[in-house]
Amino acid sequence: MLRMMNDFELRALRQEQRDNERAKWFIASKRREQEKEVRDERAEQNVGDLAASLVVADPIEVKSFRADLDTYDVATIEAIMENREILERLYRERDLLLERAYKQDDGTRVFKSEDGVRVFDDHGNLVSPDRVDPDEIADHYPSAESYLEQLRLIEQHEAIDQNLIGYQTQLDDARDRLDSGELSQSEFDDLRSSIENNMPVEVRRKLPDYDPTQQAELKTKFSASATHTAKLSPADMAIDPTMVPGLG
Known part of the structure; x- marks a missing residue:
């Protein structure tokens, strides 16, 4: 069962309610001002871009x-x-x-590296020693x-x-x-x-x-x-x- 409030308590409650409403209004007002500033800045930028695009x-x-x-x-x-x-x-x-x-029997041309351990074909690809032995290629090539x-x-x-x-x-x-x-x-x-x-x-x-x-x-x-x-x-x-x- 609700308790009856005296005049003092009722006035205090209403004052608190008004304060809360004013605080909410103030916050909402500030938010609207910020949103307006953002819109104005965007509009100004858009106008500037449009003006620039219209200048021949x-x-x-x-x-x-x-x-x-x-x-x-x-x-x-x-x-x-x-x-x-x-x-x-x-x-x-x-x-x-x-x-x-150096040409192999099938006509393939290969090149031995200066260190004598690697062989490359005419496309620059490394050739396996199983296919071409570096020792068979003389150094004068x-x-x-x-x-x-x-x-x-x-x-x-x-x-x-x-x-x-x-x-x-x-x-x-x-x-x-x-x-x-x-x-x-x-x-x-x-x-x-x-x-x-x-x-x-x-x-x-x-x-x-x-x-x-x-x-x-x-x-x-x-x-x-x-x-x-x-x-x-x-x-x-x-x-x-x-x-x-x-x-x-």
């Missing part, structure tokens, strides 16, 4: 970038031609090594190291060729986007940054404003190859270092 790319910047694309295109073509000359030379030198290689290095250089420059072709496609796509005339300033800035940031070093070296000090980075890139080349005997070495960037 500056015609003067577009014209300048189009001229840059032409320069990049010429540099890319020169880089492709130079790299393919290197590849042709590497292919010829590889074929020369294959002609001089080209070594596995010289041949494997040749394969590595070919693979490296084939990858460079593919990268250059891919960059040339990016230049064509960028020119098409400029021709569309539908680029916003933001899209134009992103396109220009992408083209400049993705430029292969082989292309950058061909540009008129290329900084020669960057050559140090290229030499570091090929230093391991140069060190290994120095260890090969003249009889085994069929690579012309002057044809490989950073080795000459």
